[in-house]
Amino acid sequence: MSETTPSPPEPLLDVRNLCTHFPIRSGVLGRRAGVVRAVDGVSFTIAAGETLGLVGESGCGKTTVGRTILRLTPATSGEVRYKGRDVLKMGRAELKSMRREMQIIFQDPAGSLNPRRRIGRIIGEPLEVHGLASGEALKRRVEELLDRVGLPRSSAERFAHEFSGGQRQRIGIARALALSPRLIICDEPTSALDVSIQSQILNLLMDLQRDLGLSYLFISHDMAVVRHLCRRVAVMLDGRIVEMGEAEQVYERPQHDYTKCLLAAVPEPTPRRRRRHVPYTPPEPPAQAAAARPPRKSAIESIADV
16 A cells, blocks of 8 residues: 655644735826735745734835735735635634734834733733623733733733834734734834844744744744844735745845845954845836836926926
């Protein structure tokens, strides 16, 4: 008898040809004059316990990918399969149940915390919404989460403005952990923090992944941070993934010119070692797209209009 080769395990998250387009309106009647293709045919998978880094310059669509996966931003087309179920086709009740397993850590810790509520209420709110805890059980769970992220239990009685940026991000992480999720989308969680605090938050994320078996989609523009944290890397440009592979392969043998440009921009810790500048020229847009855009005016013409 011939032995059958076992099939590979199903990925925890499977994104297929995801598109998120935003219409451009113009005129008094708000007629549709064009479309912004923020995400245009993105596909990737994340296995259980894996961290996938999604990197690219500001405005390339990284954050929109994360928000679309969670349906915080509506998708135009494509599939987002979590444990084999298409998130984009879920009804309200099924979506609420799914949100217990998929959470997000926002980029701005100050802007993502309600300034009118105490920290204990902010962290415990997801548990109340999903009916998982109340009263003393809720208080104990909040204290456990504060312990987990390295904050004193007395923090539950304070407000967000009483904490530093790194402490606020720890609060955001505690809130994301409240429902015991399996997948967390980290939307540039360290970009607003000092370098010394960044390392603490990254070490906390790695410890949580080891202890809780979490999977991360780590969105960032910092190539050095992504190399430190992620096993696989996807490079995004103008709404598309232009290169994806194992982190060491992408960093040591990049194939796309844009990836080479990003790596060349990483600061060199050794001042005497000079890094060769790698220029990157984006491709010309399609003819119809170029024709639809008005010609760009020079600075002198713009001043003359005023």
